[in-house]
Structure formats: structure tokens, C-alpha cells
Amino acid sequence: MNFYKIIVLFAVFGVNQVFAQKKVFSFSATMNTIGVLEDANGQPDSMLNWTFGYFNTEIDKQHDVPGPLVEVNLGDTVVIEFYNPSPEGHTIHLHGLDVDQRNDGVPSTSFFVLTGDTASYEFIATKAGTFMYHCHVTTPLHFQMGMYGALIVKNGNSTYNNYGKFNNEHLLFLSEFDRRYHAMDITGIDLRDMRLDYILVNGKTHGQIYRDSNEVLSLKPGDTCLLRVVNATYSINRLTIPNEINCKIIGSDGRKIPADIVTNTIDVYPGERYGLLLTTANVIDSAAIEICYLNMRTQKGTKTEYIPINEYAFVAPPEKKNIEDNDTVKTDITSRIGIKPLLVYPNPTMRFIIIEDFEQETKFSILDLNGKCWLKGELGKSKRLDLGALPDGIYILSTSHQNTLILKE
Amino acid sequence: MRFFALLLAIVLHAELSFAQSFFLNKGTITEKQATIDILRLNQSSIFDSSNAVISISENQANQLIISNSFQRNLTFQIYKTDDLILSELLKTGASKTIEIPSLTKGVYRYQLKNGIEAQSGVKGLLLVGVKVDFVWRIKELDMDYAKAFLDDKLSNTDYFPERFSINGFIYPQTMQDVKTKVNCKVGDTVDILIFNAGYMPHSMHVHGYHVLITESDSNPNQTGWSKDTFPVQKDRYCFIRLIPDKPGKYPVHDHYMGSVTVEGNYPGGMITMLDVSN
Structure with a gap:
């Protein structure tokens, strides 16, 4: 040729x-x-x-x-x-x-x-x-x-035909689970009746999102990030993009839209997909995209999840819940004795851990397996501890809470 | 000469603005082995489970005669999106002639008054000068709401509809109705009006094709978009245009999966089909 x-x-x-x-x-x-x-x-x-x-x-x-x-x-x-x-x-x-x-x-x-x-x-x-x-x-x-x-x-590097150029991209494949369906026996279940127990973002929930560097949306000044959103749920997915980010809808369902729409709130309905271009003029840390699931029947918010921006091990706000939501009550040992378990992540960690979910001010200590105390102090509602000075090894996080000892590695 | 022309125009106008008769009929439907009475606005005194589409001419006065055989007085209303155009009391056991003022071309809706009466599910399209190839009235029915209407009170249960329909039909009935299943040919231009007469939004998904949203008061910013899935909000409508380029049978359905069931089983409910021939 x-x-x-x-x-x-x-x-x-x-x-x-x-x-x-x-x-x-x-x-x-x-x-x-x-x-x-x-x-x-x-x-x-x-x-x-x-x-x-x-x-x-x-x-x-x-x-x-x-x-x-x-x-x-x-x-x-x-x-x-x-x-x-x-x-x-x-x-x-x-x-x-x-x-x-x-x-x-x-x-x-x-x-x-x-x-x-x-x-x-x-x-x-x-x-x-x-x-x-x-x-x-x-x-x-x-x-x-x-x-x-x-x-x-x-x-x-174009989203559509020579339009919507980007230098990095991030996928939000949104789905949801109703725990009852994922039990071993679903005999007699009513297929109209889908309850929201878990928001799944790329198949992950809660700390699985915040601790996974792959789920962190990267956006620096000068970047243009293509955010691909897929609604594979039974809910309306309402995305709220932080105000410091410029967000415009450039396409939907695999097609460019006639004119870009600048907005920081996007409702994505079941089966729809959206292409969003994100830019920022400022350095962003400790920010997140909020994803609220709205019930299709009531159009009310039920549960919320967060996508960390730039920060590995993002600390999410407490989960929002609608009291009308049909939550499955778990009967694990900790709930029966009235103790709220610790949320500690990332674990394993190279440098720091974040501790969440305290009912009140709580003392803590970090001990090695020989009982030597390497770190101690008092925790608030959420605490980030720098473990960079500790040698590699296994440690015990010990807190005192209502005279109950809770241990986590 | 000018006088006679004017007289002729007046006579023609009078002939065109004829009165149309409608009937509020009570009938029975069955769901989950339970039967319940529902009310619908029909074009004859024989009960039909879908509300009638009322078509009138634009820019001229029109008359509707509505017979109310229900046991209570009801309030018939016409809206353009959120704007109330008229509100008329329909006395029980009586017929009422409603003068509809001259309206501009467009899609309007009629309904019974919001609140207890709206739970009846009497809600439909008033088309003013609109010509379209197909009309899909999508709707759901919560039997608790229907019962609350009969009992003259507001439902105190969460909205949880059992029955999802297009033009009053649930799949596979939709496949038998020539106004619901779209039979067309490759190269045709097919315009479809979708109106949501229910209480919740629906996210309609078209297999095999993207369609052009040519007009929407449901999601106005989606007008002009090419979509395979799009929401239609409660009390709202959109026009979609399909220009098929390949033959085949392609389902159209709500992608909210609860809507494609009947009595909790799949498939059923809000599903129809594009049947494209060469």
C-alpha cells in the first residue's frame, strides 16, 4: 500500500x-x-x-x-x-x-x-x-x-467523535444489592420488591471504596477528567460534585449532547449513562463526590455514598439513612451486646490509619505483641494516626469503651 | 360578498367546535387474586381500564360533556404542566357541559383534583391540535391508593404499585394492541408521545435504537438529545422520534425493574415492542 x-x-x-x-x-x-x-x-x-x-x-x-x-x-x-x-x-x-x-x-x-x-x-x-x-x-x-x-x-483521548478531550478518566459503575436476594433461598420473593441495603460503586461499598486507591478520582489543576457514570440500579442516582470543581455534562447514552450543560448536580436514572468533564483551578484535598440513591417510588433519598477525590483513605461523613428505608437488622455479636465496632482503615497500612465510629471520647493505645506501647492518646469522633515511626510488624489497637476492650490489628 | 364569507366562517367554526361526550365509569380489575373497583374516564358508558385520550382543535373553544356515575361529587381539572387551566365540579349522577377555552397547540392533561380524588387514577391526555403516530400512556396502579379513593380518604401506606401498564395494557397484552406495539418499516419516521399518568417517574429503555427526544416537558434539557434510556416524570410527557435502519423486534420497557413485572413475576407490566419490517 x-x-x-x-x-x-x-x-x-x-x-x-x-x-x-x-x-x-x-x-x-x-x-x-x-x-x-x-x-x-x-x-x-x-x-x-x-x-x-x-x-x-x-x-x-x-x-x-x-x-x-x-x-x-x-x-x-x-x-x-x-x-x-x-x-x-x-x-x-x-x-x-x-x-x-x-x-x-x-x-x-x-x-x-x-x-x-x-x-x-x-x-x-x-x-x-x-x-x-x-x-x-x-x-x-x-x-x-x-x-x-x-x-x-x-x-x-476524545469522549465522542473528536469532542470532549480528557487526560484521565474515572468510571462510576453504580449498582445496588438487596441482601434478601443474596441469601441462599429466594423462594417466593416478589420481584417488584427491591430494597436498598448496599450502594455498590464499581462493586465496592463503604470502606472498600475509601481504602482503594483505584477508586480515588484524580483531579489536579490542568487536568480534564472524564467521569463516566452508569446507573445499573433500581434507583435515581443523584451526583453532587463539589463546588470547587467545574463540571459539565457533555454526553449521555454514548452520544454527544447538542450543547454542554454546566451543573454540579446530575440525576441519572436507571439504565442511563452520562459523560461528565471535570476540571479545577485549585488544588483539591479532602473532597468527595456525593452519590445519593433516591427511591423511584417515593423520589426520596435513601442512602448515600462518597467518591474520594485525590485523597487515599478519605474519611466519609456518617451514612445518611431514611427512616422509611427497609434495612435488614444484623444480629452479630457486637450489636447484641450494644458495642459499636471500630472502623479502622487502611489495614494493612504503610503509614497511617484512620479510626472511626466512637460514641464518645475514647482513650486508645497501640501495642506490639510484646505489650510495648508505641502510641497512646484520646480519640474524637474520627482520628488519623501516623504510624510512620513504627517498625514493620503486627500491633494491637486497644481502646477502652464502657469497660469493654476492643482489639484490632 | 364579504358579509357572506364572514357568515360562512362563523358557521364552519360553529360546526367544528362540537361537543364530545365522556363517562366516568366504575369497573373492576383483579390483581393478586384481589379485585378492586377503579374509576376511569371513557368515551362510552362501557368501562374500559384505560383513560380516554381527548383530542380537540387548537385556537377555538371546545365543549366536553362528562357524565359522573360515581357516588360522590368530583372535580375535573385541566393542566398545562403545572398551570391549572380550568377546574369544574362534576355532581354525582349528573352530566356537566364543560366549556374549554381556546387553547394553543400542545399537550395538556386532565385529572381529578390532587389529593384524595387523584388516587382514583383518572388522569389522561388532552391533545390540542397534536397529531402523532403513537401515544403511550404509561401508568402504575397501587391498589391501596385505589381503595383509599373509594373510602374517601388519603392512603397512609407507602406507594407500592402492583400493576404497571402502557395504554392500560400490561405485557403481553401490549403486544396485541396496534396502538401500543409499534409496527413500522425501515426508513419510516415514527413519532411517539409518551405521557406519564402515574405517581412515579419511569426510565424508558429502547432496545436496538437511539431515539431523538424532539420535545419534552418531562426533562426539558434533554430536548434534542439522542438517547436509548430516558426518564419520563410524573404528569409529564415527551415526544420521541425513531427512524429505524434495520429490521427486527426490539423491546421498549421501563428500566426500573419493578415495572416489568406482573404480580411480582417477570416479564409483565410496562413492556412493549418495536416491530420493524423491511
């Missing part, structure tokens, strides 16, 4: 189309994934999930909620091979990708992928933007159980 032909190809098809590839993803489904979330008290909460994951690879066992991120380039031919070894039929619906009927993933109009079957879905990524995939079999149930994931069509 000579130089002129290359030029013509670039002019006719664009750079992405010339370098478009065939991308093949091999997925499988499971209905026995055990996931561990963190509750509002910092305690682990295990539950049964149904999931998509990679099949027949070294990371086969990493089935999780959400399913793997499918990331392709504009113009790519995308093939998702799907093997279903699970006990029930599933499909993959390519939400927002405008595929033909065969590849739409609706069992009654496309096809079922029954137990032991293998099928493939194929499409050409003709629009850049943020999409999702999910199972469309008994959708309220399979969606609740975790069978979904994000699908991103990239166009270099």
Missing part, C-alpha cells in the same frame, strides 16, 4: 477505522460466586452473587460484581463468546449499542444460552461512549444478583 492510499484511507475512514481490530472476549456465567462487602460498621458481609467473568483463562476465577470491563476502540469488531456452565439460562444484552435483533440478548427475540451452551454476540463499535451489558433473563432477578458490567468504546 503506497503513501497516497494510506492518506486516502485515513481521509475516508478516519484513524480509528484504519486501526480497527477484532476484539474477542470469552465470558462465562456463574451462580455461586461468594462476594464480600463491607457494611456500615466496617464488618464483612458475605453474600451469594451471580456473575459474569472471563472463561478458560488464568483469571477465570475472578468472577465478580460487576463483570469484567469490556473496553474496545471505535471501529472495532467486538465478539463476546459466552459459555454458560451455570444451572440456569442466561444472555448478554448489549445495552445502548443498537445491535440487531439477533445480538440483542433478549431471550424471547434473540436466543437463550442454556446450561452447557456456548454462543457469541458480535457487533461493530460505531459510536464512542459508555455502555453496559447485562443478563436479560428474568431481568429484575439476574440484574439484582450482579450479572452486569460496563462496556466502553474509546476514541483516543
